């Protein structure tokens with residue numbers, strides 16, 4: 020059996036604990052600014068109209084069954100997923116330098132990448148160190164620790180400017196041992212909402228090239244940040260064009276609204292070289308072994324929905340429209356919250372709320388203020404002061420602004 024010293028009580032996951040507490044709260048005023056999931060102006064989850072259409076098509080498909088997918092998943096999804104990231108006609112795809120595997124959403128992709136690197140990216144038999152941004156997505160730390168990859172942090176958020184600590188980030192990457200793994204949020208950084216500018220990405224790439232660092236991109240918000248799929252893939256495309264060998268974890272949870280269907284992909288990109296295609300084939304073969312032993316093959320429903328949309332130009336165009344709706348509403352809420360706080364004369368600067376991008380805003384509220392806004396106003400956000408902007412709507416934004424004003428004073 021498992022005595023307590025062998026199996027100690029683990030703390031509840033902060034994010035899912037917050038979701039549970041919110042659901043249990045009976046207050047009619049409660050506001051959920053916790054989990055990074057889109058809500059419409061009625062605070063309801065939004066099934067994308069294009070997803071509803073794809074579902075209709077799937078239900079009317081006489082061929083649709085419940086057979087196993089291949090270990091690497093639905094090829095009509097993974098090939099389009101790679102194109103979405105690298106661009107149509109990308110040389111890396113044409114030269115067969117990309118190995119793609121459908122995964123259990125973005126988390127499964129980050130994990131598969133972590134497991135692959137833990138097995139195969141070593142120096143003298145020891146795992147190389149992986150650098151995470153400080154702060155980063157709460158789950159990153161445990162995913163990499165679970166597979167035995169040592170992790171360090173690079174500075175990322177400047178508390179004073181509430182923007183990027185660019186100098187701190189560069190210094191940390193420069194001091195890291197050569198060939199370290201650097202985890203980079205491709206766009207819409209979670210939890211800060213702060214992204215490097217294209218110029219800053221170029222400097223980061225130059226520094227990482229000199230250090231021979233290994234980029235590990237995590238992209239969970241493509242199309243969600245700026246509303247433009249190509250723009251949100253800019254950093255990834257630049258690094259691939261610069262000839263990096265890298266991996267990408269891709270989630271379709273948010274940009275397709277397929278959260279619980281667990282649709283995602285993992286991609287390995289080999290740099291141009293005479294043996295690049297052969298390296299890619301060998302990597303794909305090892306990824307298949309790892310995937311088979313963990314999940315055998317990935318879930319089929321979400322993959323079919325995303326594949327139907329990505330492979331039909333009219334549905335793809337409608338999906339882009341749906342993305343503009345979601346990102347547009349979030350940007351409108353950023354402007355509404357900032358202007359309310361400025362109208363109230365709430366102490367502090369609030370431009371960061373509209374300067375930041377994507378699902379989240381890093382408000383700067385302290386842990387005490389977060390506790391207070393929860394107990395006094397039933398407003399839920401993570402203890403680091405991150406708010407999911409999609410939780411705001413035209414009915415509650417004033418209430419939230421007044422509550423922030425009260426706890427900040």
Ligand SMILES: Cc1[nH+]cc(COP(=O)(O)O)c(/C=N/[C@@H](CC(=O)O)C(=O)O)c1O
Pocket residue numbers: 034053054055056123124125126127156157158204209237238239270271272278282283
């Ligand atoms: C950066 C990032 N990467 C990966 C994921 C995983 O998404 P998946 O559902 O596995 O495709 C999330 C989810 N973030 C939100 C939900 C969560 O914590 O799982 C969040 O930060 O609220 C990320 O924010």
